[in-house]
Amino acid sequence: MFSDVTYKIRFTLLLVPFSTFCHGWTTFDPQCTAPNESTNFVASAEVRGTMDIVWSCLSVLILCVWSIHHFCVPNFVKNESSSQGNWMKKALLANIKKLNWSLLAILAPEYIFAKALAEKLAAHYSYKQFQEHRQHGWSDWTITHAYFANMRGFVMRFNTRAVPMSLIPSKPDKLALSRQWPQQHSDVTYFEQDVNGSIEIERRQCREICGDPCQNRDGLASEKGSTIKTEHYLDAHKTWQGYWALSASQMLYACQQGIIAGPPAITVEELKDYSKSDIFVKVMAIVQITWLVVQILARVTQNLAVTLLEITVLAFAAVMIATYLLLLGKPQDVHVATLVDARGQLNREQVIGLAARSPQSTLFVHGFWLHGVAVRTMSDNVFPYSPSFSIKLPWMTRTHHLDTVIMGMGFGGAIFGSVHCAAWNAEFPTSVERLLWRISCIVLIALPPVSVFTYDLVRYIFEARFKTNSKAKHYLKPIGYSTAPVYLLARLYLLVETFRSLAYLSPSAFQAVSWSSIVPHL
Structure with a gap:
């Protein structure tokens, strides 16, 4: 009687939700005798249990979805603390993030495949574009460089005179989303935003962020009494330093416009050395x-x-x-970005040109404002531009x-x-x-x-x-x-x-x- 009760209690947890559909729940416990004396080799029994099937399959699934991810480089933050507590917190958040994406890979493996396809085509497209400018000495740009750029690996350090703000990406507001309409069949992924419209947006942001002290700085009249000219309006802000992770398309534009001296002087071997692929x-x-x-x-x-x-x-x-x-x-599991210095101050026209080559849109986007321009940034759930x-x-x-x-x-x-x-x-x-x-x-x-x-x-x-x-x-x-x-x-x-x-x-x-x-x- 005790043996019968024991068999009924030993339900497999995985099959409990489906036990109600069975006409009669039965179990089978295989018995295998041990050798009577010491022997050199014992063959495995030619039988497998339910949990043997489950665990062998789950091990394959877990390894696949856990090792497939190639995340972007974490957002660059100046003077970030490197304390032990902060390191442990980042490690915990990184594993939680990997777990969430692993669950997504189980629920929608076709999404992970589509993202990888877009990244592959984007890297090849960037490589071909840079190869067309060999006369400028840009032939060292490889597919690996393009991958690294599209995963926030290259961060431009620049000076500008605009509304003081943080360049850490956040969820954009409705106005930012409305100003990022796709541009079809072109190397520009978004319509270039209107200069006058961006000026008005920056004026509004200045009133909200800077307040009256900024409007009256250096003896300038308030907007209530007279109109502030554009050049005077920009002069009202002090020069401050910002950081912007450039995608592969933005990197090419920055090189063409002279915003930066050229592609970063970093070899493929160095990029592979940054990778911590398991x-x-x-x-x-x-x-x-x-x-x-x-x-x-x-x-x-x-x-x-x-x-x-x-x-x-x-x-x-x-x-x-x-x-x-x-x-x-x-590259995989890169945690440190490479800094690239801009050659001069970043003006409004350059910001508009860079923003026009932002990554493609998805349901989950991140962006920031600069000079009244809505800028979309790279993230793990945003696809790079691909033809x-x-x-x-x-x-x-x-x-x-x-x-x-x-x-x-x-x-x-x-x-x-x-x-x-x-x-x-x-x-x-x-x-x-x-x-x-x-x-x-x-x-x-x-x-x-x-x-x-x-x-x-x-x-x-x-x-x-x-x-x-x-x-x-x-x-x-x-x-x-x-x-x-x-x-x-x-x-x-x-x-x-x-x-x-x-x-x-x-x-x-x-x-x-x-x-x-x-x-x-x-």
């Missing part, structure tokens, strides 16, 4: 992925059941491997440009869904669940490309008819609201079914591979 973790992830693939192939050859959890983890691994390949050459894919089909009257990020998410989602099709004829608890699995796989494969095609078709129609696609977003919102829930529902079903099926595995799923019958054939 090679051991990456190698272990690759070894674990390889071992998972070998096990799946071996089970197929011996007609042993492959669990849905193994197929799902293999799908994650496929997307992560593709992401690994895209990020080759990008779009250009196509011209026979029925098109003009060349159309496909958005890199949208294309990357569609392609990454298709990879993720395609691997799940390996379980097309797998064993399921019911035939309905098998049908839903197949439908979900089709949704994951077909919906991203269809959504990308619809998105670009609507943009093309508006560009051809109205010479702009700014109105297209009103028609694209209903499409997004209708397709996103379907895609998320399909992903959710695959996740739930993956763990639910662990309670209904066939006996052959618990049988281990007989390597003795495979190794001689190899």
Whole structure:
């Protein structure tokens, strides 16, 4: 009686949420006798338990999503404290940040893939641009330099006369967002902001930040009594020093305009030395992925059941491997930026030109104000500028440009869904669940490309008819609201079914591979 109660208590925590769906909860405890006397070698039992399957899969998944991230260099702060407490706090925050992005990689691996694709194309685009200026001696710029710039690796130190402010990025207000409209099909990613409009914005900021003492400085009249001329208005502010992390596109513009003397004199070897990439973790992830693939192939050859959890983890691994390949050459875990000094004071026109080459927009943006100009900054959730894919089909009257990020998410989602099709004829608890699995796989494969095609078709129609696609977003919102829930529902079903099926595995799923019958054939 005591033994029966013990078996019922030993529920696997992972399967408890799904135990209510079982007709009868049963367990099996394999018994293996030990050798009667000392022996030199004992072969492993050709059986595996449920938790063996779970932990072997989770180890592959955790290693993949933990080692895939290449974060930006932390924001440069002058005279930052280096105390032990501050170091521990930064280390804790860094691990929390890595954990959050690892969870995002599990929930949306196609987003991580799209980000890596955009970064790769942006680095190649910057490399080609610098190679076109070899006559200036800029041929030492490499793809690694472009990666480093787009991850906030190069920080320009400059002097300016503007409203005193902090250049630490924060969430921009509505006015800042409204002044950063995309510029299509150009090396400039945003419309250049109006000079007169930026002057008025800086006047307003001066009233809010500086107050009356700034308005009356040096005997200047207050705006209530007379109009302050632009040159006098700028003279009202003292010269102060700021720091600005330049992206690869902004670095090229700064070199062309003479804002800085040229690209930083730093070699690829030095950049790689800055990188603190954990090679051991990456190698272990690759070894674990390889071992998972070998096990799946071996089970197929011996007609042993492959669990849905193994197929799902293999799908994650496929997307992560593709992401690994895209990020080759990008430094990882760099914590110190390289300073580049500006040649003179930074004026309003130069700020506008640099701001026009800001990174691309996402739902989560960071920026700051300088000379009344809204500046978008690089961050881990903001994509660097990358050229779009250009196509011209026979029925098109003009060349159309496909958005890199949208294309990357569609392609990454298709990879993720395609691997799940390996379980097309797998064993399921019911035939309905098998049908839903197949439908979900089709949704994951077909919906991203269809959504990308619809998105670009609507943009093309508006560009051809109205010479702009700014109105297209009103028609694209209903499409997004209708397709996103379907895609998320399909992903959710695959996740739930993956763990639910662990309670209904066939006996052959618990049988281990007989390597003795495979190794001689190899």
